[in-house]
Amino acid sequence: MRKTIGVAALALALTAGLACGASAQSHLRIGLAEDPDVLDPTLARTYVGRIVFSSICDKLFDIDEKLSIVPQLALGHETSADGRTVTIKLRPNVKFHDGEALTAEAAKYSLDRHLTMKGSFRRPEIASVDSVEVVDPLTIKLNLKAPFSPLLAQLTDRAGMMVSPKAAEAAGDKFGLKPVCAGPFKFVERVQQDRIVVEKFADYWNKDNVFVDKVTFLPIVDSTVRLANLRSGGLDMIERVLATDIKTVRDSPKLKLISAVELGYFGITMNLNNGPKANTPFGKDARVRRAFELSLDRDAINQVVFNGEFVPGNQWINPTNPYYQQAFPIPKRDIAKAKALLKEAGVSGPLTLDFMVPNGPETRAVAEVVQSMAAEAGFDLKIRVTEFATSLKQAEDGEFQLFLIGWSGRSDPDGNSFAFQTCGAPQNNGKFCDKEVDAAHAEARAKSNLADRKKAYETVAARFLPNGTVVYLYHRRVLVALSDKVDGYKQMPDGLIRVVGVKLK
Amino acid sequence: MLAFLTQRVLQIIPTLILVSMLIFGLQQLLPGDPALIMAGEERDPQVLEEIREQYRLNEPIPIQYLYWMKGVLSGNLGESMRLKSSVASLVAEKLPVTLQLAGMAILVALGIGIPAGIVSAVKKDTAWDYGANIFALWGISTPNFWLGILMIFLFSVTLGWLPASGYVRLGEDWRASLATTVMPAFVLGNAIAAILMRHTRSAMLQAMSADYVRTARAKGLYERRVVLKHALRNAMTPVITLGALEFGTLLSGAVLTEQIFTIPGFGKLIVDAVFNRDYAVVQGVVLVTATTYIVLNLLADIAYVLVNPRLRG
Numbered sequence: 005m006r007k008t009i010g011v012a013a014l015a016l017a018l019t020a021g022l023a024c025g026a027s028a029q030s031h032l033r034i035g036l037a038e039d040p041d042v043l044d045p046t047l048a049r050t051y052v053g054r055i056v057f058s059s060i061c062d063k064l065f066d067i068d069e070k071l072s073i074v075p076q077l078a079l080g081h082e083t084s085a086d087g088r089t090v091t092i093k094l095r096p097n098v099k100f101h102d103g104e105a106l107t108a109e110a111a112k113y114s115l116d117r118h119l120t121m122k123g124s125f126r127r128p129e130i131a132s133v134d135s136v137e138v139v140d141p142l143t144i145k146l147n148l149k150a151p152f153s154p155l156l157a158q159l160t161d162r163a164g165m166m167v168s169p170k171a172a173e174a175a176g177d178k179f180g181l182k183p184v185c186a187g188p189f190k191f192v193e194r195v196q197q198d199r200i201v202v203e204k205f206a207d208y209w210n211k212d213n214v215f216v217d218k219v220t221f222l223p224i225v226d227s228t229v230r231l232a233n234l235r236s237g238g239l240d241m242i243e244r245v246l247a248t249d250i251k252t253v254r255d256s257p258k259l260k261l262i263s264a265v266e267l268g269y270f271g272i273t274m275n276l277n278n279g280p281k282a283n284t285p286f287g288k289d290a291r292v293r294r295a296f297e298l299s300l301d302r303d304a305i306n307q308v309v310f311n312g313e314f315v316p317g318n319q320w321i322n323p324t325n326p327y328y329q330q331a332f333p334i335p336k337r338d339i340a341k342a343k344a345l346l347k348e349a350g351v352s353g354p355l356t357l358d359f360m361v362p363n364g365p366e367t368r369a370v371a372e373v374v375q376s377m378a379a380e381a382g383f384d385l386k387i388r389v390t391e392f393a394t395s396l397k398q399a400e401d402g403e404f405q406l407f408l409i410g411w412s413g414r415s416d417p418d419g420n421s422f423a424f425q426t427c428g429a430p431q432n433n434g435k436f437c438d439k440e441v442d443a444a445h446a447e448a449r450a451k452s453n454l455a456d457r458k459k460a461y462e463t464v465a466a467r468f469l470p471n472g473t474v475v476y477l478y479h480r481r482v483l484v485a486l487s488d489k490v491d492g493y494k495q496m497p498d499g500l501i502r503v504v505g506v507k508l509k
Numbered sequence: 510m511l512a513f514l515t516q517r518v519l520q521i522i523p524t525l526i527l528v529s530m531l532i533f534g535l536q537q538l539l540p541g542d543p544a545l546i547m548a549g550e551e552r553d554p555q556v557l558e559e560i561r562e563q564y565r566l567n568e569p570i571p572i573q574y575l576y577w578m579k580g581v582l583s584g585n586l587g588e589s590m591r592l593k594s595s596v597a598s599l600v601a602e603k604l605p606v607t608l609q610l611a612g613m614a615i616l617v618a619l620g621i622g623i624p625a626g627i628v629s630a631v632k633k634d635t636a637w638d639y640g641a642n643i644f645a646l647w648g649i650s651t652p653n654f655w656l657g658i659l660m661i662f663l664f665s666v667t668l669g670w671l672p673a674s675g676y677v678r679l680g681e682d683w684r685a686s687l688a689t690t691v692m693p694a695f696v697l698g699n700a701i702a703a704i705l706m707r708h709t710r711s712a713m714l715q716a717m718s719a720d721y722v723r724t725a726r727a728k729g730l731y732e733r734r735v736v737l738k739h740a741l742r743n744a745m746t747p748v749i750t751l752g753a754l755e756f757g758t759l760l761s762g763a764v765l766t767e768q769i770f771t772i773p774g775f776g777k778l779i780v781d782a783v784f785n786r787d788y789a790v791v792q793g794v795v796l797v798t799a800t801t802y803i804v805l806n807l808l809a810d811i812a813y814v815l816v817n818p819r820l821r822g
Binding site for chain 1: 539
């Protein structure tokens with residue numbers, strides 16, 4: 005018995021004596037909502053991975069708060085009059101983490117790697133590039149197969165990340181285990197599902213604006229626990245705060261909340277032409293789908309589920325985006341009109357629809373609100389909560405009539421629309437196909453100025469919004485909570501966390 | 510003894526083959542397409558096809574199985590599709606974490622469960638007994654994730670004594686390591702303590718009414734000596750067996766607790782792998798834990814035979 009007491013006393017003493025020692029180095033700890041995938045810019049594909057990349061891998065270009073494209077590792081670019089060549093001047097005196105210089109050769113290597121590596125997820129993004137030429141030691145020229153205006157936007161993301169040719173050549177497809185890029189921080193270690201540690205790169209081209217010595221990324225999946233870590237001082241900032249936790253953050257004097265409207269959207273994909281499940285009045289008659297949209301009150305969804313913190317929307321870009329089509333405002337809820345449309349289409353009695361919803365507390369809540377709203381117009385939605393991986397496969401196979409799904413968003417509107425709206429495109433799960441929409445998208449890709457492109461997208465909106473496969477519902481907010489020790493943080497609309505310029509008090 | 514050992518070791522081989530087929534077969538039943546989930550938002554048909562080719566997802570399942578077995582037999586557990594690192598290195602990275610957490614949890618369980626069981630048996634039908642029983646009922650019926658979150662709020666957010674989550678390796682800083690694991694170990698140990706307490710109590714009650722205990726008392730021994738030396742020793746056998754079994758279960762990873770406290774052990778590894786349809790990781794981890802379990806079982810059998818010669822033959 006005495007021994008037991010002794011052990012208990014020892015345990016108590018240990019617990020009481022445990023305290024984390026503060027280090028003199030400034031160390032920023034960031035809580036992520038998921039564990040990132042492989043840290044190879046060519047092979048990576050998750051949103052959370054992009055957050056880590058923004059600390060270790062600089063890109064040719066970046067975006068600013070207004071979504072304008074600004075130079076990063078490039079100094080500038082020039083597109084030829086016919087839009088078929090893009091010449092990019094590189095920033096001089098840029099070094100990779102292994103000391104190698106960023107030359108035109110290295111830039112060509114990185115782009116060629118994106119274009120040719122087996123399993124490269126970047127290839128479809130920059131498939132318009134036919135070849136990369138070295139013009140002089142600091143200039144490259146991209147020869148395009150056809151004019152492609154979203155190209156520069158692609159180079160603000162992973163496709164524009166430059167890797168050290170020496171390290172990439174040595175590591176092959178294992179490069180992601182120890183990435184060597186030209187970003188403000190260099191990779192130190194990664195413990196799978198536990199942490200990713202990076203430290204300040206002494207030879208960074210913009211080192212005067214880096215005020216943090218070390219950054220640790222900690223994936224903490226549970227949002228309550230993530231927030232608890234921030235509140236207890238175990239973390240300095242967290243991403244993807246729940247809309248329902250906003251009040252807790254605002255009420256805490258030691259925390260700050262920073263937000264921006266996301267580039268992506270949440271919406272309902274409808275099955276028009278994918279397998280036997282499309283063979284219903286809903287899949288075949290646009291009036292029935294219009295009736296469904298008219299039964300929804302987007303503002304109420306936002307109020308009920310997200311305390312009004314998100315932004316209701318009806319297009320693939322949010323209402324603050326320069327490409328938003330003002331001529332197509334958010335339709336008001338109109339049950340009478342919805343019922344009339346259903347009657348016109350010859351639908352009598354409640355129309356039963358299979359509503360696939362990926363599992364999650366927020367998605368389930370949205371689905372239930374949609375269900376009760378649509379019921380008033382005469383739709384009987386059968387919510388089928390499905391595990392995420394399964395839902396992707398079933399969407400592909402046409403095993404749905406309605407599918408609640410989001411898109412994380414890209415800075416160019418093309419990235420939010422082309423793959424969903426054109427005939428046979430990979431994300432077009434409801435199989436919408438309209439030659440005019442395809443032609444308008446091709447036009448938007450070929451034109452480079454905003455007015456011309458916006459005009460092309462107007463055609464898309466006119467055809468796709470009333471007849472298409474997606475009812476866009478809302479745009480989430482990028483919600484980042486910070487401890488009051490963190491200063492100088494700026495949120496860009498892409499949701500990524502940029503540590504350059506951040507100071508720790 | 511040698512014949513017994515040979516026989517038992519030989520029995521392991523068909524068991525392991527069966528286990529490996531089960532693991533492989535069962536996860537093929539999971540709906541979803543590994544290439545599609547791996548591609549995530551970047552679904553390009555050509556890239557998807559390359560992934561399927563690279564990981565032999567287009568081959569018939571028996572062929573995929575044979576490829577996997579060929580690798581396993583030559584010591585290669587395969588490669589994680591999601592992380593591009595070898596499954597063996599992932600397992601090696603997680604094993605010490607899981608061992609530490611399981612070890613601490615079982616210590617908590619024994620430290621609480623056995624004394625509570627003894628007290629409630631010795632002081633049967635008193636307030637002590639009721640108190641211990643209420644504790645056991647609470648321990649069994651409180652969900653791990655709930656207790657975990659409550660503890661985080663109390664000890665990390667409100668009192669600020671312990672880090673809310675995360676993990677530090679023992680070798681790196683043992684004090685910080687204990688600080689990060691003490692709460693999850695308590696959460697895990699607490700549930701097991703309740704079970705151990707109930708078993709200790711009933712075994713003790715049985716022992717306390719045995720003849721040898723009456724004899725010991727008749728000899729005029731102190732009650733404490735009777736309880737701890739004569740009754741407890743005899744009552745411990747089923748409790749130790751149970752404890753060993755629970756330890757085995759802990760080794761396969763504590764899914765919810767690891768998720769709440771962000772402990773990077775087997776539980777988190779396997780959950781992420783299942784959600785991402787990272788087949789090689791699921792197969793590797795399950796195979797390793799199944800093998801550990803079987804080996805532990807074998808060791809237990811050998812121990813029984815050593816202790817009890819009547820089992821030989």
